[in-house]
Amino acid sequence: MDYPVIYRIKQRFDEYKIVNIEQAVQKELEVLKERNAIKPGMNIAVTCGSRGIANISLIIKTTIDYLKDLGARPFVIPAMGSHGGATAEGQTMVLEKLGVTPETMGVPVVSCMDVVKIGETPESVPIYMDKNAYNADGIIVINRVKPHTDFKGNIESGLLKMLAVGLGKHKGCSTIHANGLEDTIPKVARAILEKAHVIFGLAILENSKDETYKLKGLFPQDFEREERLLLKEAKSIVPKLPWDYLDILVVQEMGKTFSGTGMDTKVIGRIRVFGEEEMEKPCINKIVVLDLSDNSYGNALGVGLADITTKTLVDKIDFDVTYANTIPTTYLERGKIPVIMKDDREAIKTAMMTIGNVPLDRLKLAIIPNTLHLEEIYATKAAIEALKDKDKISVLDEGHPLNFDESGSLIVNWRR
Secondary structure (H helix, E strand, O other), rough: OOOOOEEEEOOOOOOOOOOOOOHHHHHHHHHHOOOOOOOOEEEEEEEEEEOOOOOOOHHHHHHHHHHHHHOOEEEEOOOOOOHHHOOHHHHHHHHHHOOOOOHHOOEOOOOOOOOOEEEEOOOEEEEEHHHHHHOEEEEEEEEEEEOOOOOOOOOEEEEHHEEEEEEHHHHHHHHHHHHHHHHHHHHHHHHHHHHHOOOEEEEEEEOOOEEEEEEEEOHHHHHHHHHHHHHHHHHHHHHOOOOOEEEEEEEOEEEOOOOOOOOOOOHHOOOOOOOOOOOOOEEEEEEEEEEOHHHHHEEEOOOOHHHHHEEEHHOOHHHHHHHHHHHHHOOOHOOOOOEEEEEHHEEEEEEEEOOOOHHHHHHHHEEEEOOOOOEEEEEHHHHHHOOHHHHHHOOOOOOOOOOEEEOOOOOOOOOO
């Protein structure tokens, strides 16, 4: 089979970032001292999720050191629902991969799946919370605010979701997913803010290159109002594909470090959640995913969003871990295995054979490293000609045929 010529292109995004992370965190935390919110001897739970948030270990360490200076006794607590295989040991391992350990933080990491029931929503949905966080003298919530991969709303991923789902551990995560995320997350979070000892929140925004763009400290009464505003800002800077339609999208690598769903649903235009309306744009005929990130710990939730994959990816799947994360969401389609081909060459060939009668010179194909890093993309000439906003795109080379090595692996070189 003949393969198309591909060109390296670059999208221009807002590249502002915070240079001095420690200084920026300390500035936001200063209000704690001003309001005398932390008393000496207080046991403070500092949350950490499972996402690959930029500078997360430094942000948490700076927070911990600041609390120590105020005389508190902070500890780190995993706040990631059912991730890490829904086990205490697995969640500790996730934090280790993020650089968050007792040794690096200088405080204990207290990982436990035990929860306490602290109440119910008006609809009788039970509200669960990590017992160590609930019994602490105070909680500081640290999380990134961003669009959620399962639904659209005024509140999506952020501080409220970490309270409701992350600190709900496996039991709370399953309960909330079963009752609908969009409606249930704010209600559960409000109840937690009323009944638990939440002292402060640190919201993080990232730019299109997943660098720290903004840090904002918030007191509990301001969480919901401010998070709505921060989400709007996050949506304005989040990276996107520059097309409304593609014949084929090749995703070189998927995994939990790139998105909670392995591949960001808002990037690929597929949600696959019963009752949620599918996105109109982008519309992609065939999605090919080639590999699973080693940092995903075998968790392939989201592989079902693709049409075609490879034996390399499937051999890396830990089904126990994947299902422990997939089943509580209730979105089983995302855990289904697509058509499996022996290597990258066969996977892309199969995609080209199943998109209809599209001449090679009209093939709109793009290759991305993952759904988080979209500054550089490989694309065919037809795809470049179909760009929505050519003023924000630069073509970086003269193009070369799509190539594979002797083992059938795709050859692309990213400069990132």
